[in-house]
Amino acid sequence: MDCTNKHAIVTGGANGIGRCIAQKFLEAGAYVTVIDIDKEAGMALQGTYARLTFYHGDIAERETLETFIGCIGCKVNFVINNACISRRGLLSGCSWDDFEYVQRVGVTAPYMITSQLMQRGLLAKDASIVNIASTRAMQSQADTESYSAAKGGIVALTHAMSVSLTGKARVNAISPGWIETASYHGDGKQATHSKADNSQHPAGRVGVPEDIAEMVLFLCDNDRAGFITGQNIAIDGGMGKLMVYHNDEGWLYSKGERT
Numbered sequence: 001m002d003c004t005n006k007h008a009i010v011t012g013g014a015n016g017i018g019r020c021i022a023q024k025f026l027e028a029g030a031y032v033t034v035i036d037i038d039k040e041a042g043m044a045l046q047g048t049y050a051r052l053t054f055y056h057g058d059i060a061e062r063e064t065l066e067t068f069i070g071c072i073g074c075k076v077n078f079v080i081n082n083a084c085i086s087r088r089g090l091l092s093g094c095s096w097d098d099f100e101y102v103q104r105v106g107v108t109a110p111y112m113i114t115s116q117l118m119q120r121g122l123l124a125k126d127a128s129i130v131n132i133a134s135t136r137a138m139q140s141q142a143d144t145e146s147y148s149a150a151k152g153g154i155v156a157l158t159h160a161m162s163v164s165l166t167g168k169a170r171v172n173a174i175s176p177g178w179i180e181t182a183s184y185h186g187d188g189k190q191a192t193h194s195k196a197d198n199s200q201h202p203a204g205r206v207g208v209p210e211d212i213a214e215m216v217l218f219l220c221d222n223d224r225a226g227f228i229t230g231q232n233i234a235i236d237g238g239m240g241k242l243m244v245y246h247n248d249e250g251w252l253y254s255k256g257e258r259t
Contacts, residue, residue: 001028001217001218001220001221001224002028002029003025003028003029003030003077003078003220004029004030005029005031006029006030006031006077006078006124007030007031007032007033007072007074007075007076007077007078007124008022008025008030008031008032008033008076008077008078008079008080008220009032009033009034009035009072009076009078009079009080009113010022010025010032010033010034010035010080010082011034011035011036011059011080011081011082011083011109011110011113012035012036012082012083012084013032013034013035013036013042013045013080013082014034014036014038014041014042014045014054015036015038015041015181015184015185016181016184016185016209017082017132017176017179017181017184017209017212017213018034018036018080018082018083018132019041019045019184019209020181020184020209020210020212020213021080021082021209021212021213021216022034022045022052023049023213024210024213024214024216024217025078025217026049026051026052028217030051030077030078031051031052031053031074032049032051032052032053033052033053033054033055033072034046034052034053034054034055035054035055035056035057035059035068035083036054036056036083037056037057037058039056041185041186042054042055042056043056055068055071058105059083059104059105059109059113060101060104060105060108060109062112065109065112065113065116066112066116069113069116069117069120069122070120072117072120072122074122075122075123075124076117076122076123076124076127077124077127077128077220078127078128078129078130078220079113079114079117079123079127079128079129079130080129080130080132080216081109081110081113081129081130081131081132081154082132083105083106083109084102084105084106084132084134084147084150084151084154085101085102085105085106085147086102086144086146086147087099087101087102087146087147088143088144088145088146088147089142089143089144089145089146089147089148090143090145091142091143092143094145094146098146099145099146099149102146102147102149102150103146103149103150103153105150106147106150106151106153106154107150107153107154107157110131110154110157111157111161114129114161114165114169118168123168123169125168126168126169126170126222127168127169127170128169128170128171128172128219128220128222128225129161129165129169129170129171129172130171130172130173130174130216130219130220131154131155131157131158131171131172131173131174132154132173132174132176132212133151133154133155133158133173133174133175133232134147134148134151134175134176135175135176135177135234135236135239135240136148136151137151137152137154137155137175137232138175138234138240139240151175154173155173155175155232158171158172158173158230158231158232159171159230159232162229162230163230170219170222170225170226170228170229171229171230172219172228172229172230172231172232172233173231173232173233174212174215174216174219174232174233174234174235175232175233175234175235175236176207176211176212176235176236177201177207177234177235177236177237177239177240178201178206178207178236178237178239179206179207179208179209179211179212180193180206180207180208181209183208183209184209193205193206196250200239200242201236201237201238201239202237202238202239202241202242203237203238204237205237206237207235207236207237211235212235215233215235219233
């Protein structure tokens, strides 16, 4: 995909999946603007890539988000809403403020970024918006309510926006499963996983950020993906399709506890 002279916004792009996505856009020739709360990591990226601009700020804050969009000086072709956070849930006493904060990061900000771009005439014709959701929107572990709710919200927001933006932009979501992001944090040291970690995935391994970034670029390519909009694509190594029963394929459930 040739992104020469095109512009991408990546929220939460200083580390992890977001950083990988930003780098893939840069490799494709795009100009990239990243917003993140990690100032040190963001500044390091800006110092490494001439076509990357870093903005330090928290997209949960309305004033920060509006100021950020006000700094965008050109049409935006690609909007990647990647940023989110977990503040756990019922079992750890996630408070009103904590729960609401996660929703502002994971759902309100993606909506408002698009709204602000439209109001300011900055959303390019035939733009592509990709929201990074999660398989947590469909299945959960205990004490994940704040994050799971945000990811469920972004899936619903995706199909709603795809209809509202008919003829203006395509909007899709990606739901990652277990993605090991260690190589896109700090010194980039690779993480290792046990045989069981890998083999429990029908694909035979734990995911890596490139698995998500490559799909982002595919969905942003109007030539290859121009008929895809309003969709949520799970990239989880097949785990979402694996049925789990006690004493089957090595899975055990004992004394009311998952083991």
